Amino acid sequence: SYELTQPPAVSVSPGQTASITCSGDKLGDKYTSWYQQKPGQSPVLVIYQDNKRPSGIPERFSGSTSGNTAALTITGTQAMDEADYYCQAWDRNSYVFGTGTKVTVL
Amino acid sequence: QLQLQESGPGLVKPSETLSLICTVSGGSITATSYYWGWIRQPPGKGLEWIGTVSYRGATYYNPSLKSRITISVDTSKSHLSLKLTSVTAADTAVYFCATFRETDIDRWGQGALVTVSS
Numbered sequence: 043s044y045e046l047t048q049p050p051a052v053s054v055s056p057g058q059t060a061s062i063t064c065s066g067d068k069l070g071d072k073y074t075s076w077y078q079q080k081p082g083q084s085p086v087l088v089i090y091q092d093n094k095r096p097s098g099i100p101e102r103f104s105g106s107t108s109g110n111t112a113a114l115t116i117t118g119t120q121a122m123d124e125a126d127y128y129c130q131a132w133d134r135n136s137y138v139f140g141t142g143t144k145v146t147v148l
Numbered sequence: 149q150l151q152l153q154e155s156g157p158g159l160v161k162p163s164e165t166l167s168l169i170c171t172v173s174g175g176s177i178t179a180t181s182y183y184w185g186w187i188r189q190p191p192g193k194g195l196e197w198i199g200t201v202s203y204r205g206a207t208y209y210n211p212s213l214k215s216r217i218t219i220s221v222d223t224s225k226s227h228l229s230l231k232l233t234s235v236t237a238a239d240t241a242v243y244f245c246a247t248f249r250e251t252d253i254d255r256w257g258q259g260a261l262v263t264v265s266s
Contacts, residue, residue: 043211075252077195084244084256085195091251128195132251135208137187137197 044133046140053146060116062143064129067110072131074112076105080125088127089114121147150175152245152257160264166235170228170245170257177226178203183248184221184228188241189259196241198230200248235264 046066054060064074074092077085087096089105092112102117112131116123124147129140156168170184177184185200185208199209201219209217218231228245245257 073251077253084259085253086256087252087254090249090254096254130195130252136210137200137248137253139195139197142194 044131044136044138046129046131046138048127048129048140048143050141051144051146053148054116054119055148056121057118060119060123060145062114062127062129062145064112064114064140065110066131066138066140069112069131070107070109072133074105074107075130076103076114077128077130078123078125079128085128116145119145119147123147150247150255152247152255154243154245154257154260156260156262158261158263160235160239160262161266162236162264163234166230166232166239166243166262166264168230168243168245168260168262170230172226172228177221177228178223181249183208185219185246185248186228186230187244187246187253187256189244190238190241198232198243201228237264240264 048064076089078088079085088099088103092107093105104115106113127143151174153171160166183200186198189195199219201207203221216233220229240263242259242261244259246253247255
């Protein structure tokens with residue numbers, strides 16, 4: 043089965059840039075989405091189709107992809123961005139999630 | 149605005165069947181732009197896709213769960229349902245109902261915690 047790997051944790055200072063990676067075989071050939079999940083809440087879609095932001099998602103969230111790796115970048119990270127982040131790809135009629143990354147804003 | 153609300157028993161005994169309902173409001177469950185489905189998250193762990201269904205009944209299931217799950221749509225009630233048979237403690241999780249687009253999941257319910265325990 044298809045697998046997506048993320049670093050377990052990323053730390054960032056307020057105002058700095060956080061980058062979260064997601065690796066999977068030939069991931070660049072698929073669309074990657076990203077979800078933010080705060081404690082006790084449902085996930086929220088923050089990036090879809092690699093680099094598109096849904097309505098209402100701040101511009102500081104951006105996505106990119108290259109080769110086997112996708113990345114979510116948070117520019118000018120704010121305290122409110124502290125959350126778990128999951129990547130997701132669609133592969134052979136299955137929605138596959140990454141292992142998740144906890145972003146801590148120190 | 150489309151809203152999703154999960155409901156069902158919060159406690160299920162081992163070997164029994166977990167049954168959940170997702171009520172769709174503020175929009176049509178027959179919308180052709182969406183698939184409907186379920187995702188779960190064990191306590192303190194990551195997200196796992198369970199399966200999706202179109203309003204016409206076409207289904208896609210997680211291969212690891214396929215033998216135990218049934219997802220269906222009742223258009224007359226605007227309900228989406230999930231049945232998971234022969235549950236074990238490993239099935240303890242928050243179960244989310246969601247709307248699926250071709251490549252992503254754009255709307256999630258609040259989630260329902262189901263505990264499998266005797």
